[in-house]
Amino acid sequence: MRLSGKVAVITGAASGMGKAIAELFAAEGAKVVVSDLRDETAQTVVSGIEAGGGTAIAVAANVAKEEDIQNLIDTAMKQFGTVDILVNNAGIMDNFVPAADVTDELWERVFAINTTGPMRATRKVLPIFIEKKSGVIVNVASAGGLYGSRAGAAYTAAKHAVVGFTKNVGFQYANLGIRCNAIAPGGVNTNIGTTINTPNSFGMERAMAGINLNPRSGEPQEIAKVALFLASDDASFVNGTVVTADAGWTAY
Numbered sequence: 001m002r003l004s005g006k007v008a009v010i011t012g013a014a015s016g017m018g019k020a021i022a023e024l025f026a027a028e029g030a031k032v033v034v035s036d037l038r039d040e041t042a043q044t045v046v047s048g049i050e051a052g053g054g055t056a057i058a059v060a061a062n063v064a065k066e067e068d069i070q071n072l073i074d075t076a077m078k079q080f081g082t083v084d085i086l087v088n089n090a091g092i093m094d095n096f097v098p099a100a101d102v103t104d105e106l107w108e109r110v111f112a113i114n115t116t117g118p119m120r121a122t123r124k125v126l127p128i129f130i131e132k133k134s135g136v137i138v139n140v141a142s143a144g145g146l147y148g149s150r151a152g153a154a155y156t157a158a159k160h161a162v163v164g165f166t167k168n169v170g171f172q173y174a175n176l177g178i179r180c181n182a183i184a185p186g187g188v189n190t191n192i193g194t195t196i197n198t199p200n201s202f203g204m205e206r207a208m209a210g211i212n213l214n215p216r217s218g219e220p221q222e223i224a225k226v227a228l229f230l231a232s233d234d235a236s237f238v239n240g241t242v243v244t245a246d247a248g249w250t251a252y
Contacts, residue, residue, distance in 0.1 A: 002232040004029030007080040009072065011063050011121065012090030014041035016190030017140060020220035021087055021227045026054030028228060030085065033076045035061045063090045063117030064109070073124045082132070085231045086125045088118035088162075089140045092195040094155040096203035102153050110154040115161045122169060126178070133177035138230045139166050140223075141182040141242060143250050149210075152203050163242055170240025179239040181230045186246025187217040215247040 008025045012018040014036035026032045026049040034049070034056050036042040042058035049056040059075050061068040076083050091114045097106060118139050129135025144150035145159030162182060169180040226245050229235050244250060 001029035002228065002234065003085070006030045006084040006231075007033070007076060007082055008085035008087065008231065009033040009035065009076050009083055009121075009125070010087040010089055011035045011061065011072075011117065013087075014038070014045055016192065017185070017188060017220045017223045017227075018087070018089040019045050020224035021089065022056065023049060023052075023054075024221070024224040024228055025085070025231070026056055027052065028232075031080050032056040033059055033072070033079075033083075035059045035063075035072050036090075037062055063088075063121065064112040066120055069117070069120045069124055073121070073128075077128070083125050083128050084134070085136045085138070086121055087138045087140070087227060087231070088121055090117060091140065091142075091192065093192055094152040094158075095196055095199045096207050097152040097154065097200045098203040098206070099153040101200060101203070107154045111158050111161070114155065114158040115165070118162060119165060122165075122180070126169075126173070129178045130173070130176055135178045136231050137166075137169065137178070137180040138227050139180070139182040140227075141166065141184045143184050143186045143244065143246050145182075146184050146242065146244065147250060149207050151207055152200065166242065167240045174239055179230075179235070181235070181238055181240065182242045183223060183226050183230070184242050184244045184246070184250075185218060185223050186244075186249040187211075187214055188223060189217050189219055210249075210252075213252050214249045218245065218247060 013034040039060040046056040142159040166182040
């Protein structure tokens with residue numbers, strides 16, 4: 001029970017990697033706040049956790065809205081008295097749109113969800129962590145945050161920003177007992193593909209140029225195990241860095 005007695009807030013937790021992280025954290029003893037856009041989908045995950053003997057609550061939140069982030073953390077505090085772990089997992093793709101075609105609307109929406117959301121959630125929990133000199137943040141970045149063409153221009157830039165933000169927070173708050181790390185998954189079998197509609201043909205062709213080098217796709221549970229390591233005391237000496245989980249794809 002590596003997370004016994006801990007309270008974990010997980011965004012985008014109704015499906016895919018977020019759901020797998022919520023379920024694994026609960027199985028490891030954490031009280032889990034399952035957050036997603038829709039309350040009913042988050043509640044389904046909560047019901048499954050409770051059926052397995054775990055403790056969880058559902059909180060609907062759009063991470064692109066500051067008021068939703070405020071309510072998410074405030075609800076966690078009201079229900080459980082503290083927050084120990086924040087997992088910024090919610091994210092969307094960008095239809096592989098290259099720089100020549102990217103619109104302000106697409107750029108701002110991708111950044112709002114993929115980058116600004118994690119920043120605001122981190123900003124909200126840091127005073128809690130600082131007060132008790134303890135806390136862990138796990139950001140879900142992407143191989144697209146380490147390399148140049150795994151998606152379109154907006155997603156690539158947004159995930160690079162998450163990596164930079166992770167390193168900044170990790171170092172700056174290290175002396176206060178706070179750790180901040182990121183996971184950079186490769187291809188994982190989740191429903192993030194549902195955020196792709198009418199992909200840009202040029203951008204998709206360029207982004208997929210190296211897909212034949214990918215040894216295999218991962219499963220959400222495999223990413224959840226990396227998140228568990230980073231959230232637990234097993235990773236007490238790991239801070240301000242990015243753990244790549246991609247079956248070796250980016251090692252080529």
